[in-house]
Amino acid sequence: MLVSKRNVEIGISFLLGGNYMWKTEKTPSIFKQALIVNKKPFPWLKAFLAGVAAGLPICIGLLFGNLEYGLIAGLGGFTYLYVFPIPYAQLARKLTFCVLGITACVFLGTIVAPYPIFTAILMGIIGSIAMFIFGAFQLIGPSAIFFVLVFAMTTGMPTAPNEAFLRAGLTFLGGVLSWIIAMSGWLFNPHGPEKDVVRRTYLDLANLVDSIGTEKFNDAKNKVMSSLKEADQTLTVGNNPWHTKDIYKRLIVLNIYANKIFLYVVDEFDECQKSLSSEFGEAVRIIAALIESGSIINDSLNNNLPHPNEMDEKSTLLFMEITAAKDSLNESSLTLKEQMHILNPSAKQTLLGAFDKNSIILINALRFGLFIVLAAILAYEYELNRSFWVPLSCVAVMSGANAVATFHRAIQRSFGTVVGILIASVILAFHPSGFVIPFLVFLLTFITELFIVKNYGLAALFFTPNALLMAESGSQGKFAFTYFASARLIDVAIGIIIGLIGVWVVGKKSASSRLPHLVSKTIRSQAQVLFALFSGQEQKIDLKNSTEINKMQTNIKNLKTVYDTASGEIPVNKKAIEYYWAIVYSIEQLGFLLEKYSNIKDRPILSEKGISQLLFIFETMAIAANRQTSVTKKEIPEINELPSIQYVVEDLQKNFQKLTYSQS
Structure with missing residues (x-):
C-alpha cells in the first residue's frame, strides 16, 4: 500500500493541521508572506464583546469619578482576548486562569516596580510559565503576550507598592466582568x-x-x-x-x-x-x-x-x-x-509529558523567558523611556510558532507600530478626556479583534494606539507626544532585534536535531500499546487510564510539535523534513487507529509469534530512526480483523527503507 504523490500532500496537511502544504512551486519571500491577508471571516460578535470588555470598566470608573481606577480595571478586560470557540466548560477554566494570572501580574508588578533587576527576572518567569502552560495544554490564544503586557504596564505606573492589593482587586473585577461577558453565550447554547x-x-x-x-x-x-x-x-x-x-x-x-x-x-x-x-x-x-x-x-x-x-x-x-x-x-x-467512556489524561500527566528533556515546548518556554529577561535588563539599564515596550516587543516577535513565523511577526510588528504611532498621534493631539477615552478604547479594541484574524500587522495598526491611549490617559493631557513617539519606535526596534536574535541563536536547527530521538521514542511507545491491545493482556491493564496510551499520545504530540517547528526553521533542514514527513505521518495515523481500537472490547488476539514479529519490526524501525539508517523489509503478520493497522505498519516500514540523510 504505497503512498501516492497526492497522499503526500494530504498527509502533510493532516499532520500539520492543514496549515502546511508541500508545494513544488516557488515559495513567496518571507516579506511577502508576512503581508498576506487571509480570507477568514470577520468575527463581528467577538470583536464587539471584546470592545465592551475593554471599555466598560473605564466607563464604570468615570461614573464613580475616578478615571485611573477605571483604566486599571480595564487591564482585566484583556481576559476577553483569550476567548475562542471552545466548549464552555474549558472556556470557564481557561478564563479563570487568565483572570487570576492577570490579577497576579498587576499585584507583582506593583510590588517589584522599584527594583528593576527583580522586575526583569520576574517578567521572564511570567512569560515562560504562560508560554509553557499554553503549549503543554495546547490552548489557543495569544499565549504570554497579555500577561507580560499587563505586568509591564503596571511597572510603568507611578510607584506605589502599598496600592498592590487595590490595583489587583480592580483588575480582578475587570477580569470577572470579561468572564461574565464571555460565558453569557452558555445561557443560550451551552453545548x-x-x-x-x-x-x-x-x-x-x-x-x-x-x-x-x-x-x-x-x-x-x-x-x-x-x-x-x-x-x-x-x-x-x-x-x-x-x-x-x-x-x-x-x-x-x-x-x-x-x-x-x-x-x-x-x-x-x-x-x-x-x-x-x-x-x-x-x-x-x-x-x-x-x-x-x-x-x-x-x-x-x-x-x-x-x-x-x-x-x-x-x-x-x-x-x-x-x-x-x-x-x-x-x-x-x-x-x-x-x-460513555472519556479518555482524558490528567493535568499532571500532560505537564510531565511537556517537561520531557526533548520537549520543544519546554525549550521554547525557557528560551522565551531568557530573552525577555535580557530585553528587560537592557531597557532598564539604559533607562529608556517607557522601557517596558522593549521586552513587550520582544515577546510579540518571539510568540511566533517557529522561526519563519517569528520573522513574519517582526515585519508585521514593525509595519504596524510605525503606522499605529501615526494614528495615535492624531488621537492624542486632541487630548481626549472623559467618556471619549472608553469609547476610543472600545473602538480600537473592536477593530483590532476584527483584523487579528486577517493579519497581525493590520491588528497592530490599532493595538498600538490603543495601548498608548491606555498608558497615557492618566497623564492629564501632558503627552509630550513627539518625544514619546520617537522613544516608542526605538523601544520597539530594540525589542524586535532582541527577539530575532533569540530565535536565530537559540532556535537554529534545535527542532530538526531532535527528530531522530523523538521518532524512535514514539515508535517504541506505539509498540507497547500494540502489545497491550492485542496480546490478550487487557484484563491486566486499565485502558481508560492506560500509561501506555497516555505515553504514546504525549510522544506523538511532542513529535508533531517538533516536526512543525523544524519545518519553519531558518535555514530549514530540507533533507530532514523530506526524510521524516512520511514517517511522522504514518506514526500519527497508527497512533490514531490504536487509540480508537482501545475503545473496542472484542479485539482480536494475536499469537505469541505474531506479537513477537511485530515487536521486532517496531524495535528495528526505532533503532533505524535513532541512527538515521534504512531497514530491510520484514514480513508483517496478518491481522485479518484489523487490516487498517496492518496497512499503516506496512507503510511505516516502507518509509524506513529509503536512503539515509545527512543533517549537515
Whole structure:
C-alpha cells in the first residue's frame, strides 16, 4: 500500500493541521508572506464583546469619578482576548486562569516596580510559565503576550507598592466582568461548540461513505481522521465532572458511533472498487442535521433513514451501524451513561509529558523567558523611556510558532507600530478626556479583534494606539507626544532585534536535531500499546487510564510539535523534513487507529509469534530512526480483523527503507 504523490500532500496537511502544504512551486519571500491577508471571516460578535470588555470598566470608573481606577480595571478586560470557540466548560477554566494570572501580574508588578533587576527576572518567569502552560495544554490564544503586557504596564505606573492589593482587586473585577461577558453565550447554547464539531464530523463521514470505490476515498478518509481528532479533543475538554447534561451524553455516544462507522469503513471498504448507493451518505447527513435540532429526541423519532434497495453482507452491517447511531439520539439517559467512556489524561500527566528533556515546548518556554529577561535588563539599564515596550516587543516577535513565523511577526510588528504611532498621534493631539477615552478604547479594541484574524500587522495598526491611549490617559493631557513617539519606535526596534536574535541563536536547527530521538521514542511507545491491545493482556491493564496510551499520545504530540517547528526553521533542514514527513505521518495515523481500537472490547488476539514479529519490526524501525539508517523489509503478520493497522505498519516500514540523510 504505497503512498501516492497526492497522499503526500494530504498527509502533510493532516499532520500539520492543514496549515502546511508541500508545494513544488516557488515559495513567496518571507516579506511577502508576512503581508498576506487571509480570507477568514470577520468575527463581528467577538470583536464587539471584546470592545465592551475593554471599555466598560473605564466607563464604570468615570461614573464613580475616578478615571485611573477605571483604566486599571480595564487591564482585566484583556481576559476577553483569550476567548475562542471552545466548549464552555474549558472556556470557564481557561478564563479563570487568565483572570487570576492577570490579577497576579498587576499585584507583582506593583510590588517589584522599584527594583528593576527583580522586575526583569520576574517578567521572564511570567512569560515562560504562560508560554509553557499554553503549549503543554495546547490552548489557543495569544499565549504570554497579555500577561507580560499587563505586568509591564503596571511597572510603568507611578510607584506605589502599598496600592498592590487595590490595583489587583480592580483588575480582578475587570477580569470577572470579561468572564461574565464571555460565558453569557452558555445561557443560550451551552453545548454549541460540541454540537458543531460532532455535526461537522458526521458531514465529513457522509462524504467518506459517498467516496467509497472512488479516487476521493483517501482524501475523505484523512479529512474524517482530522475531524474525529478534533471532536475527541473538544468533547474531552467539554466534560463537566460535576454535572453532565443529557445532550452532552448524546454527543459523546454519537462520537463513539462515528468512530465505529469510520473504522468499519476503513477496514471493510478500503480496497473496494464499487461505490455504495447514495442512501448511505444521505442517512449519515440526516444524523448531522438532527444534531442541530431543538427537540433532538422527538425529531429523531419522526425522521426515518432512507433504506438502500440492494445491500450485501458488508453494506448491511454498515447500515446497521448508521441506524444504531441515529437510534442513540432517543435512548434513555441511563443507557447513554453506560455507553460513555472519556479518555482524558490528567493535568499532571500532560505537564510531565511537556517537561520531557526533548520537549520543544519546554525549550521554547525557557528560551522565551531568557530573552525577555535580557530585553528587560537592557531597557532598564539604559533607562529608556517607557522601557517596558522593549521586552513587550520582544515577546510579540518571539510568540511566533517557529522561526519563519517569528520573522513574519517582526515585519508585521514593525509595519504596524510605525503606522499605529501615526494614528495615535492624531488621537492624542486632541487630548481626549472623559467618556471619549472608553469609547476610543472600545473602538480600537473592536477593530483590532476584527483584523487579528486577517493579519497581525493590520491588528497592530490599532493595538498600538490603543495601548498608548491606555498608558497615557492618566497623564492629564501632558503627552509630550513627539518625544514619546520617537522613544516608542526605538523601544520597539530594540525589542524586535532582541527577539530575532533569540530565535536565530537559540532556535537554529534545535527542532530538526531532535527528530531522530523523538521518532524512535514514539515508535517504541506505539509498540507497547500494540502489545497491550492485542496480546490478550487487557484484563491486566486499565485502558481508560492506560500509561501506555497516555505515553504514546504525549510522544506523538511532542513529535508533531517538533516536526512543525523544524519545518519553519531558518535555514530549514530540507533533507530532514523530506526524510521524516512520511514517517511522522504514518506514526500519527497508527497512533490514531490504536487509540480508537482501545475503545473496542472484542479485539482480536494475536499469537505469541505474531506479537513477537511485530515487536521486532517496531524495535528495528526505532533503532533505524535513532541512527538515521534504512531497514530491510520484514514480513508483517496478518491481522485479518484489523487490516487498517496492518496497512499503516506496512507503510511505516516502507518509509524506513529509503536512503539515509545527512543533517549537515
